[in-house]
Amino acid sequence: MADHDKNEVDEVSGTETTGHEWDGIKELNTPLPRWWLWTFYGTIVWGVIYTILYPAWPLVNDATAGVLGYSSRTAVHEAIEQAAAEQSVFTDKISALDIEEVASDAELVQFATSGGAAVFRNYCSQCHGAGAAGVQASGYPNLLDDDWIWGGTLADIETTIRHGIRYDADDDTRISEMPAFGDMEILSKEEIAAVADHVLSFTGAASSTEEGATLYADNCAACHGEEGKGMHELGAPNLTDAIWLYGGSRDRVIETITHSRAGAMPAWNKEVRGASGLTDAQIKQVAIYVHSLGGGQ
Structure with missing residues (x-):
């Protein structure tokens, strides 16, 4: 090859240039460090091995399973089951006892209050608000005051949570029917x-x-x-x-x-709600939590 076809060698660094020049600045054709190249090649090999061992490639309705059969969903379920098993020493007691008996055990109350707070955030805060103050003038009660339509004792709150208000699917739901005095033409x-x-x-x-x-x-x-x-x-x-x-x-x-008014609240017992309902222990826990907020009777 003729000398004029060769790229120029930078005098200072001794490195061949790429032939590109901008505003008098010439680009050096500096090779990548060996360690960087081997690391890059290693990540490619690791990626290929990973896609073989673990779920990786999306399909129409699923993804490749991987030869190890690992599932993050299964791992989460196992972790939840393990946590439930560790907590069963408390939840089993709560299920077996009357809510007043639970309230008389300081250790169970501490556990129930913490667990009830989690249940409240997941199932109740959507209507009653994260702080349980309700939505004024919209039919979602404030649970922080001492005004309870169906009673604010622990047993009353538990019954309301368990069977709901005007929840037709539960035969034991609480129902009150105020006449619509105007619509029914009872009063002018x-x-x-x-x-x-x-x-x-x-x-x-x-x-x-x-x-x-x-x-x-x-x-x-x-x-x-x-x-x-x-x-x-x-x-x-x-x-x-x-x-x-x-x-x-x-x-x-x-x-x-x-x-008239006819606000409704779901019944949360599993006998009516099935898998979407709360366990007996969860109902008692959230009842104790609500009662602890400062309202209640």
């Missing part, structure tokens, strides 16, 4: 407004009239009580504490009386 608009004023008078938010008091006594007191204190057995809210599930303005109270 004027009468509903009078009842609303009487209800709001319990908290001093409005002034009652004799008509409103009479209408309340005839239509509402049977469930909410003459003084508006409510009845847990019937799921009738306390109207005297200024805590309102659907809002406590005059317009919202009129709306409630006119159309």
Whole structure:
């Protein structure tokens, strides 16, 4: 080959150039270090071996299994089963005991509260909020206060979680049916407004009239009580504490009386929900956790 066909050799480094030059700067044809090349070749060999041993290549509905038969999904399930087995010393006790008995054991309460918090985040926070404060005026109760429509004892909370509210699939679900006094034409608009004023008078938010008091006594007191204190057995809210599930303005109270409310909560027991439900221990744990938030009775 003629000398003029050869690339130039850099005088300073003694390395041949590539023949490329930019703004007077010439590119050196410096070879890659041997260690780098062998490392690169090693990663190629490692990659080929990996794709043979482990799941790697995607197929239409699956992926190549690999000769070792490893599955990350199986590994996760095994880890969960191992954790469940280690926790069974506590969960078995919780399942076997009444929730009041669980609450009397400090060690079980500590375990149940931690486990219940995890259950709450996974199954309950979507409606009641991560902090359990609910969504005001939207029918998702605040679990931090002392206002409980169906009772706030440990047993009451457990029953609500286990069987739900107005959950048709569970024969033991809790049901209360407030008439839609306007839609059913039981009361006129004027009468509903009078009842609303009487209800709001319990908290001093409005002034009652004799008509409103009479209408309340005839239509509402049977469930909410003459003084508006409510009845847990019937799921009738306390109207005297200024805590309102659907809002406590005059317009919202009129709306409630006119159309009624029928919020629902799922039953979480496995007998009804199947695989998507909670175990007996999980129900008791989340009941204890909710009760520990500061509300409850």
